[in-house]
Amino acid sequence: MARPVNANPDQTRARILAIATRRFGDEGAKASSREVAREAGVSLATVHYHFGSKQGLHDACVAAMDQAFAGLRAELATLPASGSALPELIEAAVRRCYRFALEHRAGVRLTTRAAIDSGSIDPARQAGLLIPGLSEGAELLSALTGAPLEPLRLTLRSVSYLVVRYALTDGAELALALGRETEDSSALEAAVEDHLVFVARSLIAGLGATS
Numbered sequence: 001m002a003r004p005v006n007a008n009p010d011q012t013r014a015r016i017l018a019i020a021t022r023r024f025g026d027e028g029a030k031a032s033s034r035e036v037a038r039e040a041g042v043s044l045a046t047v048h049y050h051f052g053s054k055q056g057l058h059d060a061c062v063a064a065m066d067q068a069f070a071g072l073r074a075e076l077a078t079l080p081a082s083g084s085a086l087p088e089l090i091e092a093a094v095r096r097c098y099r100f101a102l103e104h105r106a107g108v109r110l111t112t113r114a115a116i117d118s119g120s121i122d123p124a125r126q127a128g129l130l131i132p133g134l135s136e137g138a139e140l141l142s143a144l145t146g147a148p149l150e151p152l153r154l155t156l157r158s159v160s161y162l163v164v165r166y167a168l169t170d171g172a173e174l175a176l177a178l179g180r181e182t183e184d185s186s187a188l189e190a191a192v193e194d195h196l197v198f199v200a201r202s203l204i205a206g207l208g209a210t211s
Contacts, residue, residue, distance in 0.1 A: 013050050016040045021061040025109035065107035072100050094200045098193050101167030145208035159200045166192045
């Protein structure tokens with residue numbers, strides 16, 4: 001397959017990444033670089049030119065998602081500067097995390113699948129994202145509530161698991177859980193978002209009350 005005339009390399013690379021992220025998330029190791037190339041409208045040689053190999057393509061997808069996660073973490077770090085009370089801070093953080101997960105559903109599925117398939121999160125990703133994020137969040141909440149760090153870290157992890165699981169749940173399953181006949185995605189996701197805020201507030205308030 002010939003490269004399109006005047007093709008923009010950055011746009012081509014981004015298109016390949018987006019398609020590969022979705023396919024790796026859906027198919028895992030069975031995902032085919034050749035099929036990614038076909039769907040992206042480029043040659044397999046073009047995929048190899050940009051990413052070197054199938055493993056290189058997979059690693060680039062994960063790295064791109066980690067960059068997005070880092071941006072979210074930086075965004076969340078600015079919330080305390082708003083001067084809002086704790087319940088409002090929790091609400092803002094949870095809503096932003098859930099919407100982020102919905103916006104990046106393919107990437108969230110990819111990184112979640114990688115962790116499940118291997119049995120754990122890659123140590124480098126733990127050190128670069130998971131541990132610093134948990135530490136920063138727990139320390140902030142401890143300062144605001146007086147609750148001990150360890151249960152706060154577990155609480156934050158529990159909430160993050162819920163956010164991810166709900167973000168990856170399709171409309172039919174959400175409708176079933178809510179007891180609704182409609183599968184209107186916006187209405188279902190709004191109900192889940194409100195529930196996640198309630199759960200996070202309740203868990204953190206409970207820790208503060210027992211500290």
